[in-house]
Amino acid sequence: MAVFTQVSKTEAAALLSRLNLGQLTDIEGCAGGIENTNYFVSTLRDGEPHHYVLTLFERLSFEQLPFYLHLMKHLAGKGIPVPDPAADARGEILHKLKNKPAAVVNRLKGRSELAPGASHCAQVGAMLARMHLAGQDYERSQPNLRGLAWWNETVPVVLPHLTPEQATLLQAELAYQNHVAASASYEALPRGPVHADLFRDNVMFDQGQLSGLFDFYFAGIDSFAFDLAVCLNDWCIDHGTGRPDPERSRAMREAYESVRPLTAAERELMPAMLRAGALRFWISRLWDWHLPREASMLKAHDPAHFERVLRERLEPL
Template identity: 65%
Template sequence: MAVYTEVAPEAAQALLNHLNLGTLQSLRGIQGGIENTNYFATTDQGEYVLTLFERLTAEQLPFYLRLVKHLAAAGIPVPEPQADAQGQLLHSLHGKPAAVVVKLAGQSQLAPQAIHCAQLGRVLAQMHLAARSFDMQQPNLRGLDWWNDTVPAVLPYLQAPQQELLRRELAFQNELAASASYRALPASAVHADLFRDNAMFEGERLSGVFDFYFAGVDTWLFDLCVAINDWCIDLATGELDTPRVNALLRAYQQVRPLTAEEQALYPALLRAAALRFWISRLWDCHLPRQASMLQPHDPTHFERVLRARIARPGAITAEHGFATP
């Protein structure tokens, strides 16, 4: 989250009036993240998050908003988008698409332990199963096609060893995506960005998952690996923390057991998840947009994560309870 477009209280109040959400008491820009303009908006009726979309178009956004509405109806703890009198979830502010969602209670757990990872795994599996009945289609806009388009733009900023790693891993992932085993993986609309700062806890209880604006149709295994690569690692080294991984995987599989194809491709999809965020952080670092409060993430973190996943595929598979292919 960041602030690219300044929103005056009067403008926010006009939108809140349109949604019948009460009188604005405070409006505060949210620091962190990189894609959209976000504010906390507190009214006499409740607490909300106001988002202005800086890259996503009005044509793309119904997918995200309707997905969250669908998950909320299935009992998944997500920040439900607020509709106007005509039932519309997508609105406009300062000439940009906008949405207002309920603010989740609690706070992010930035040092998750096994108990937090287990709850995340259970809810993630429930989200995947609930999304099977969501009938809108939109590809993961930060998926393989975007990787292929973006890598040439960031390569000039890298040293030779990084360039070689990036080219080699991209070739590996293209070959993997063309394989029959990859095409057999179950898929639906997925979150695709479920980092520890995109979930909220009240004490040790998971109170909700939010920020679905990278969601798209992709494999469930990729979505699971994105979460594992953030929730279950040592941030300093990028190495996986086996107790946390196993807690997350056990809880996930109690709801939805992984298929044989998923177990076989698990190490490769951990690499894919690391590659996706290395590329996007390189993009944001070297080709940034201007924004108030913008703080790009360090791309070298996911370079470390990717190197760690490449180095130990057999050990990862065995330590996490799967048979080595």
């Protein structure tokens, strides 16, 4: 949630007024992520304070964004606690600000839990399964834009920045994932809309209870097993070493399966999906680390973390 594009109070106030969200009282740039420009905005409407998140999209296009925004609308309508995009008088939820795509969503209550226990992981697992089921009748379709095709395009770009040992590992794992993707078991994996980035900082808890999921701008149609693997690789590992935590991993998987049991193909390929999840974020962090963009509050993540996670997920020879 870095600030790439500066938005004035006047510009923000005009958009909020057009959306009938009240009079702007405060605007504050958000630090944290690295994809979009985000501001926390507060308004006064009918004498009551309201809180929103204003997002300007720096990489996603006007053509790509309806998938994400309408997915959030769809999930919110099914009772999943996600941000609900605000519509204008014509019912449009994708807006324009500073000649860039923009959206305004309600700000979720609570805070992120960056040191989760088994209870937090169980709640995330169950909610992820609920989200997968709720999205099955979503009619729009868009591939995971950070999936295998993007890995194949991006690895050659980051290879010159790696040590020979790192380059060997990266190329070997990419070859393995291409092999997996060509298998019949992979074709049998259940698919639908996935979050694909449900890390600790994208979930809110209020008094110990999960209160919201947000940042759906990496979502796409992909395997549910991959989405679960991404969560296991963040929520259920030791961040210092990248090693899986058995208790938290078990809590998340059991809670997920209490809502949506895994298929035989998903169970078979879960080790490969855990490796795929680690590879995806190692590649993207290498890309952001070595080929950064300017932003006034940019903080790129260290790619070494997901290199460690991948090494821990490799099956014994």
